[in-house]
Amino acid sequence: MAEKSILAYFHSPEQAEGAASKLKALRAIDVQVDRFGRYAGSGLQSAMNPYAGDFGSLGALTQAADVSTPDEGILIAADPAASGLSDGGGGGVTGIDIILAAVIDDAVYEQAVRVIQSAGGTM
Structure with missing residues (x-):
């Protein structure tokens, strides 16, 4: 069984958690959702x-x-x-600070990508 990893970015934790639950239904090996920022710390x-x-x-x-x-x-x-x-300009990533990391079986990779995209994720 071959595995693939996915990193996807979302605007909100709710979008990412929705995608994560669907990936778990696809029997993802591991799924994690977290927030990241430019600087270390949680504020x-x-x-x-x-x-x-x-x-x-x-x-x-x-x-x-x-x-x-x-x-x-x-x-x-x-x-x-x-x-x-x-104003958030300058070409940087603005407002997309939620990351979903997943490890899935190669057989369901394309389906997992569609799940992420339909939830509003960017890969």
């Missing part, structure tokens, strides 16, 4: 007042980044998206 976990709170840098506050050094914080804060005025 702020609680609401805080930036005027009174203690936050490491603008990069940590606006980019959901785990900032380990002051220099890293400065570089992340220099990103146009940190200002809140970025």
Whole structure:
């Protein structure tokens, strides 16, 4: 039994989870859905007042980044998206931050690709 791997990108976790459940019905060997970003970290976990709170840098506050050094914080804060005025242009991937990784049997690969595309995924 030959295996193939698939990486697909989605706009929302609901789209990816829907595709994942259909891939599991196709007897996928492994399926995982996760969110990724430009910077490491999961961002702020609680609401805080930036005027009174203690936050490491603008990069940590606006980019959901785990900032380990002051220099890293400065570089992340220099990103146009940190200002809140970025329109998402520039040819980068915008709004597609959910990834689905799957390992499936080669016999159902084409069917799995159709499932992903019908759920709104991009490969």
